[in-house]
Structures are given as structure tokens and as C-alpha cells.
Amino acid sequence: MKKKILAGAAAFVGLLGLQALPVSAAEQQSFIDSRVWNTSFDDIAQVACHNCYESQHAQSLVSALDSVRTLEIDFYDDRDLWWGDEPRSWFVRHYPTGGNNSNCSGIGNLENCLSDVKQWSDNHPGHFPVTIILDKKQGWSGSGDQRTPTDLDNLVSRVFGSKLFTPYDLKVFTGQGGSLRDAVAQRGWPAASALQGKIILVLNGHRNQTLKDYANERRLSGKIFISPETNDQGDITGKVGGMDDSSSAYVVMNNMSSGEKNWSDNVKAKNHIGRVWGNDGESFYNQLSRDTHLSAYYDYHDQTSAAGYRIRPFD
Secondary structure: OHHHHHHOOHHHHHHHOOOOOOHHHOOOOOOEOHHHHHOEHHHEEEEEEOOOOOOOOOOOOHHHHHOOOEEEEEEEOOOEOOEOOOOOOOEEOOOOEOOOOOOOOOOOOHHHHHHHHHHHHHHOOOOOOEEEEEEEOOOOOOHHHOOOHHHHHHHHHHHHHHHEOOHHHHHHHHOOOOOHHHHHHHHOOOEHHHHOOOEEEEEEOHHHHHHHHHHHHHHHHOOOEEOOEOOOOHHHHOOOOOOOHHHHOOOOEEEEEHHHHHHHHHHHHOOOEEEEEOOOOOOHHHHHHOOOOEEEEOOHHHOOOOOOOOEEEOO
């Protein structure tokens, strides 16, 4: 089925303005298995960085892209837990207090971090798609504070523009009616060659209520995929915990802690993209054997498959 999908995808790629470049034109990196370019994105396993916006894990956020193509950024609405904010701006850090505390340029806020990735992308045309995990540590502020789901979409659109591969783009690619989740279950994702130079944004966070609010406000106008906490089958194919039926229908990615890693094969079976974090004690080689798409590590540069790859097809 998947080979048939890839062979018939050219029309949808054209509709999206995506360019499936020949493999010879793809970026050549020793940690990327060349077979991925002709593989659909949901059939690819990757080493991902965990908290690589922190200086103890990377010299800079974009320096992690010397080793991987999946980054993580934690961000807050407030400067210090429940006070101190800026309209249309978010603070990047790991702990609840401390303003901005990141290895990004400028003042190190969310826009600075994303702009660093944009500059890197501009400097590396044809790169393997970069996935950015946006871990939102607080719920949404009110509309008067100008940090709503629409405000976040406006920010990422301003930074990345047409580089973004969005839920709407994926829906068009599938050529299917019904919900995004059902469409992806039927047709999967584009091949990596059709996503060269693209940025894929993924929203985690705050007991899934944050994701529910984002999906119901933005729907297919949203620029960001949602990835709920996953610990049962409903989080993959049914009503997601902490969400309603409407928002659940936009779920095509799943976020799992180490204790829930065994759901990875169920996630992959529905053509979703699954991420496992906090499982640093298990090698990438073992994690890809359990069908984990994104295996997040603090020491991401130390992880490879048996053949030395950090990005490779499942097989």
C-alpha cells in the first residue's frame, strides 16, 4: 500500500508547491541514510534532541542540527511563573521561573530561537525536514494578552512563511475526505524528498487542554501539529484524554514518556508520528526496533543505529 501511495503522490506534491528533488540533489550527511529520501515520513526513525535549547546540551540550538533534524523548545507565557509577560511573545526556559534561559541568539525568546532555525534552513537548502517540538508549559493567556493560539500561529508564520509544512498541507496531500486523522490513516505522509527544506512544528503540553484549545480555535488553518500525551488507544484513534471529539480528530502525532513507549507500534500502525522522551537508557537501535519515530535524548550525538545513522527507514 505505501509504495502505491508514494508512486501516486506527485499530483498532491504539485498542489502544495513541494518539490520532490532527485536523491542526488538531497543533502548528504553521514548520519542520514540515503534511503530515507524515497521513504514516506511516517516510515522513518530519527534520533531527536531533548532540551537542546539548554547550553548544557548544545552550544546553540542550531548546533544540534549538526547531528539531528529534530529539536525541542520549552516555552512559557510568563516571565516568572504567574507574572511578567510581553504581548505576542513567549519565554524559553526549562524551569517555571527565570525569564529567558536559552542558547538562542538575541534575548533568547521563542521568536529568536525559531529565527535561528529559519536562518540555518536558509543556509542549507534541500535539507532533510526539520521537526521542532514546541513544549508549551502553561495554558493559553487571554485574548487581551495577545498570546492566543492565533497569536502563536501569526508568530511562526512571520518567521517561517512558506517553509512550514502544516496540517492543511498534509490533508491536501492525502486527497482524502473526513478528518485529518482518518485521512492520514488511509494515505500516510509524503516522502522525505517532497519535504526537503521544510519545517514541521509540533505542539505538546499542559495536560492536553492546551492542544484542545489550539485545535478547536485554529482547525486546518493551524500552522502547528498537535501531539497529545499518549497512554491508551483512545489517544491514537479515539477521544484523546483531556480533549473532545473535535480536537481529537486533528491528532496525527503522539507524545510518549518512557513508561508509555510500548504504544509506539500502535502509533505507527495508524501512520502517526510518535515521539518517546525520558528513555535515555535505551539505545536508538533498540527504540527503532519498537517502531519509535522520534527517540529523544539529552546526549543525542552519542546515539546511532548499527550502521551509524541517526535518520533511517524502519526495516
